[in-house]
Structure formats: C-alpha cells, structure tokens
Amino acid sequence: MAVERIDKILSSRNTEGRSAAKALIKAGRVTANGVTVRRPEEKFDPEQTEIRIDGERISISRFVYIMMNKPKGVLSASNDKHSRTVIDLLPEEMKRRGLFPAGRLDKDTEGFILITNDGELAHKMLSPKSHVYKLYEAECDRALTDCDAAAFEKGIRLGELEFMPAEMKIIEKNKALVEICEGKFHQIKRMFHAVGAEVTALKRLRIGQVFLDEALDPGKSRYLTDQELIDILNLKHGI
Ligand code: URA
Numbered sequence: 122m123a124v125e126r127i128d129k130i131l132s133s134r135n136t137e138g139r140s141a142a143k144a145l146i147k148a149g150r151v152t153a154n155g156v157t158v159r160r161p162e163e164k165f166d167p168e169q170t171e172i173r174i175d176g177e178r179i180s181i182s183r184f185v186y187i188m189m190n191k192p193k194g195v196l197s198a199s200n201d202k203h204s205r206t207v208i209d210l211l212p213e214e215m216k217r218r219g220l221f222p223a224g225r226l227d228k229d230t231e232g233f234i235l236i237t238n239d240g241e242l243a244h245k246m247l248s249p250k251s252h253v254y255k256l257y258e259a260e261c262d263r264a265l266t267d268c269d270a271a272a273f274e275k276g277i278r279l280g281e282l283e284f285m286p287a288e289m290k291i292i293e294k295n296k297a298l299v300e301i302c303e304g305k306f307h308q309i310k311r312m313f314h315a316v317g318a319e320v321t322a323l324k325r326l327r328i329g330q331v332f333l334d335e336a337l338d339p340g341k342s343r344y345l346t347d348q349e350l351i352d353i354l355n356l357k358h359g360i
Contacts, residue, residue, distance in 0.1 A: 127153065128161035130172065134179055134217055150175050177214065184239040186350050187215060188331070191234045192339035197225040207234055210340050223247065224304060224328075232257075232325035233333035235353065236342070245354060246328075252302040254358035256327035257309050261318040264294045269316045273299065279315040284308065290360045298326075298360050329353040 131142035131151065143161045145151050151158045152173045153165050165172070167181040189207055191197065196206045199221045207222050223235045223243035237243060246253050273289040284305065290298045299309055310320045326333050330352035337343060345353070 124164040124166050126161065127151065127158050127163050127165055127172075130165065130167045130181070131174070131179070132218075133183075134167075134181060145174060152176075180217075184242070185215070185217065185220070185237060186239065186242070186345040186353075187211070187220075187236040187342050188334060188337065188345055188349070189234050189236055189342040190333055190337040190339050191226055191231055193229050193231050195340075196228055197222045197234060204228070207236060211236070211342055215342060215344075226325060227307065227310075227323070230323040230325065231339060232323075233328055233331075234325070235328060235345075242353075247304060249303060251354065253329050253354060254300050254302045254327075255304075255325060256298060256300045256360065258292075258296065258298055258324045258326055259309055259313060259320050260296045260322040261313055262295070262321050263318050265289075265291045265297050265318065267291075269313075269318065270297075272316050273312060277312045277315045279311055282311070284312055287312065288358075288360050295321075300358055300360055302358070330355040330357060 128139055128142040128146060131145065132139040146158050146161050149157050149159070153170050155171070170181070172179050172181060189210065191207055195210060196204045198206045199208050200206055208220055211220070217238065219238040220236055221238070221243070223237050223246050226232065226234055235246070245251055270289040270291060273287045276286040277284040282305070285303055288300045292298055299312070301308060309323055313320050331345070331349045334343060
C-alpha cells in the first residue's frame with residue numbers, strides 16, 4: 122500500500138473534509154504511531170500506521186461494511202430532510218463520508234441492513250444476476266396455509282409483475298419465513314397481497330449466508346467480520 126498525505130487519510134476515513142482534518146493536525150490532536158503529527162503534508166502508509174485522533178484509534182481501511190439492525194420508522198437512505206435515516210443512527214466513530222445502505226428496507230420494515238462505502242460490492246449484491254438470497258420473517262393479517270406456500274414456490278404473478286419462485290415456511294399461524302433472491306419494490310408485501318394476505322410486520326433476518334446478529338438491539342450496528350463479508354455473496358440458500 123502506498124503512502125498518503127495524513128490530511129487525505131483523515132478526510133477520506135472520516136466525516137470531516139480536508140480543511141477540518143488540517144485543523145485537527147494543526148491543533149496537535151492527531152498522532153501517528155504515538156507521535157504527534159504537525160504538518161498536513163506528512164505522508165504515512167495507512168495500512169501500517171496506527172493513527173489516532175484525541176487518542177481514539179481511527180479505522181484505516183478504505184472500505185467498511187456495517188451490519189445494522191434497522192428499527193421501524195427509519196429510512197433506508199443516506200440523508201433525508203424529514204425523516205431519520207440509517208446513516209443518522211450510526212455511532213459517531215463509525216460515521217465517515219460516502220456511506221450508504223446497500224439495498225432498501227421499507228420504512229416500516231426492520232432487521233438486517235448492510236451499510237457500506239463500497240459501491241462495487243453493493244452493485245454486485247443488488248444485481249439481479251447475483252441472486253443474493255435474503256430471508257424475511259413476515260407476520261400477516263390472516264392464518265397462512267400450505268396453499269400460500271405452494272403459490273410462492275410456483276412463482277407469484279401480480280398483473281404484469283412476476284416474482285421468481287420463493288421458499289415459504291409457516292412457523293406460526295400468521296407468521297412465515299420467506300426467502301427471495303430479487304429485490305423488487307415492496308416485494309414481500311406484494312407477494313402476500315397476491316395470495317390475499319396483508320403483511321402486518323416484516324423483518325429481514327439474513328442476507329446471503331449472514332444472519333442478523335441477535336445481540337444487536339434495534340438501531341445498533343457493528344462491523345462485519347471478514348468471513349461474513351465473503352458469506353454475504355454466497356449463493357447457497359434454503360430455510
Ligand atoms: N419486501 C417488502 O415488501 N418490504 C421490504 O422492506 C423488503 C422486502
């Protein structure tokens with residue numbers, strides 16, 4: 122990895138711009154391997170250097186991958202004038218420029234959302250060709266039947282719209298697990314609507330092979346492990 126100017130490292134890894142990074146350096150608040158950095162033009166290898174602001178170690182990797190347990194009532198967007206977004210919920214130490222949610226959950230849907238600054242991964246994950254499976258738990262306004270499951274497995278049609286065959290497993294009278302590999306607008310709600318049931322609560326439990334961490338309360342986040350990152354794009358599926 123090549124060396125980079127310290128102000129560039131700081132500004133690309135944090136939410137503040139270049140001039141804020143320079144101000145931090147001038148104020149003597151930045152250290153590199155324990156030594157206070159005095160000049161913004163000093164160069165370091167970000168992979169090999171322990172950089173701290175006010176004693177807090179900063180993440181030096183170019184890309185970050187965050188698992189959030191999105192609560193209901195929060196938008197899957199980077200910013201919005203009227204509503205809180207998943208990015209607003211991130212703790213300060215995880216915030217940096219260029220973060221966005223890779224994929225959307227409806228405002229009233231909760232569960233696993235991936236937040237990243239890696240456009241290429243997001244593109245791969247969201248491309249219909251990739252067939253990344255996502256598992257949801259849906260609660261409906263009526264009892265679910267084997268007939269519903271059979272319809273899902275056959276592939277649902279709704280007017281002009283066609284959804285690919287999806288596995289559905291009834292786990293309680295009104296509740297089912299559904300696995301899909303597409304990401305059409307309101308897909309799960311519309312699939313249930315097509316069989317005459319309305320979704321009353323929806324939660325995403327898994328993306329690829331990675332389950333939502335049960336230790337994460339709604340609104341909380343953590344970084345993905347390297348293995349989880351690989352498993353996100355893993356094509357194996359089945360409930
Ligand atoms: N399907 C939906 O209907 N809503 C979501 O948020 C995700 C999948």
